[in-house]
Amino acid sequence: MAKLEGKAALITGGAGGIGVATAETFLKEGASVSLVDLDQAALDEAQKSLQQYGKVITIKANVTDEEDVKRYVKETVDTLGSIDIFFNNAGIEGKVKPIVDQTLEDFNKVLNINVSGMFLGLKHVLPIMSKQESGSVINTSSVAGLMGTPGVAPYVTSKHAVIGLTKNAALEAASYNVRVNSIHPSPVNTRMMRSLEKGFNPEDAEQAKEDQEKQIPLGRYGESQDIANLVLFLASDDSSFISGSQYRIDGGMAAS
Structure with a gap:
């Protein structure tokens, strides 16, 4: 049997490389998929390429707008019946500049998408999973969430924050049999x-x-499929006793 047979998955940042690769992997494993992104043209292209593998819907939404978040959650549940898997994946990189040259506007933009957007997703998806007493959430962080990288302080700060959100959500959701983990890709x-x-x-x-x-x-x-393979593991029952963990997928960077 396919690993995700009958499951419904929601993916933010769904029209990007990792989002599309993960969606295809989920579909091939029996899930139906809802893709959320701000780029309608990219969503249309993703749906065209993915529909051969199974049921996929697309929703244009801004992950930092709470009304949009409520809407993408509702549309997903109304169309797919539930949310069993939430790949909380939307994010931006920001500008490459030293801290002293970063503007507050640019700093806040990165945190708004990478942290507030993730928070809002958790806020409105976790009640769905808690009510059904099952679910798996995978939050996208980065190796930059575990170490510093000169020139990208806003990104590094935001990806460190993802760890805190992940741990707190894991503790709050555990009593409902909902698991929350983060992934930390290298480039x-x-x-x-x-x-x-x-x-x-x-x-x-x-x-x-x-x-x-x-x-x-x-x-x-790494390639997008490398990341998709890890997300599949965390989404499936193969990881049923894993929650609150940080998974590096970094080609050995942690060893050096």
């Missing part, structure tokens, strides 16, 4: 890293990529 071969590479080395983004890969013992970036 992944997606649009976000293209943006960061350009920020780290505006004159030679390819050199920035090579420099980043040298910091990863396995010698390469």
Whole structure:
């Protein structure tokens, strides 16, 4: 039997590389999927590529707008019947600048999406899962949530905050048989890293990529499917006794 047979999954940041790869993985394992993103064109493209694998709906929404969050939760439940899996994945990288050159506006923008957006998702999805007394939440953090990275203080700060939210949510939801974990990828071969590479080395983004890969013992970036495989494990009953944990998926970076 497929690992997620009959389950309903909600994915924010659903039109990005990791979101789409995870959606495809979930669909192939028997789940129905709701994709949430702010980019309607990307959502349309994702739905077109994914509908061959199973039932997928798309919802354009701003994860920092509480009314939008309420709406994406309601539309998902109304259409799919429940929310058994919540991949709380939406996030942005911010600008690459030293702390002294970061603006408060840019700092707050990153925290608003990466932290407040995640908080609002938890606030409105957890009651659904608590009522049904089951569910798995996977919050996307980063290796930057476990260490510092010069030049991206807003991003690092936001991804550290995800750990606190994850731990607190795990404790509050445990009595309802709801699990909450966070994942911490190294650089992944997606649009976000293209943006960061350009920020780290505006004159030679390819050199920035090579420099980043040298910091990863396995010698390469992660791929979106690598992340999707971990999220599948945490979403499935294979991880039924795991909650409140931080999962690094970093090509060996933690060992160095």
